[in-house]
Amino acid sequence: MLMNWPERVWIYSPVRVLFQKREIRKFLKLGKPENCDAALELGCGLGRGARLIHKSMGFKDVFAFDLETTLVQRSYSGLNQDSKNNVHFLVSDAQFLPFPDCSFDAVFNFGIIHHVLDWRLCLSEINRVMKSGAIFYFEEIYPPLYANWLLKRMLRHPTEDRFYENDFLGELAKLELCLFQGVRTGSRFGVVGAAQKL
Numbered sequence: 001m002l003m004n005w006p007e008r009v010w011i012y013s014p015v016r017v018l019f020q021k022r023e024i025r026k027f028l029k030l031g032k033p034e035n036c037d038a039a040l041e042l043g044c045g046l047g048r049g050a051r052l053i054h055k056s057m058g059f060k061d062v063f064a065f066d067l068e069t070t071l072v073q074r075s076y077s078g079l080n081q082d083s084k085n086n087v088h089f090l091v092s093d094a095q096f097l098p099f100p101d102c103s104f105d106a107v108f109n110f111g112i113i114h115h116v117l118d119w120r121l122c123l124s125e126i127n128r129v130m131k132s133g134a135i136f137y138f139e140e141i142y143p144p145l146y147a148n149w150l151l152k153r154m155l156r157h158p159t160e161d162r163f164y165e166n167d168f169l170g171e172l173a174k175l176e177l178c179l180f181q182g183v184r185t186g187s188r189f190g191v192v193g194a195a196q197k198l
């Protein structure tokens, strides 16, 4: 589901990048991929996450997509000459990933899966495109944060079949994505974590 304007104010703000930088530091503390050939970012917004992944984690190629064409165009125009050959933006839907099985060493989710109608299908697609040993890095939020009495009036998100921590982490376990030790669980509001495909 596409963002409405109040959410864009947050996503376009420079503060959002500071949060993403902090999350990448947390990701790296949890675990690093064995290989850094190719990474995928879901729902890339303005493409800042993909640029950070390329710069700070050293992936040879980073593929990043969004449902919204204008965001993909803006992401592409934000690339400098050096990264144009290695950071690739495309329009796609997180429920139907246009990549073969076992394509990526890491997949990144900076807070988009709660926007996806069939979030279980999205997780199974992530699992499908991960190589064995690949890592799924995620920052995700739950209804008490994005659908509290104030934000549910301001923001636009799907309302049916939403996930809380047990649902989200339970689905990862069903897919046999193994949560890293050190992931801080137990928050009502969200999680920053990583899980590995064994």
Ligand SMILES: C[S@@+](CC[C@H](N)C(=O)[O-])C[C@H]1O[C@@H](n2cnc3c(N)ncnc32)[C@H](O)[C@@H]1O
Pocket (backbone or CB within 6 Å): 001, 002, 003, 007, 011, 016, 042, 043, 044, 045, 046, 049, 065, 066, 067, 068, 071, 092, 093, 094, 095, 110, 111, 112, 115, 116, 117
């Ligand atoms: C909360 S924003 C996060 C943007 C970016 N990841 C960030 O952290 O700045 C959610 C993004 O997911 C995109 N999105 C929503 N549903 C999607 C879907 N089914 N497939 C791909 N992208 C989607 C939206 O267009 C939006 O750019």
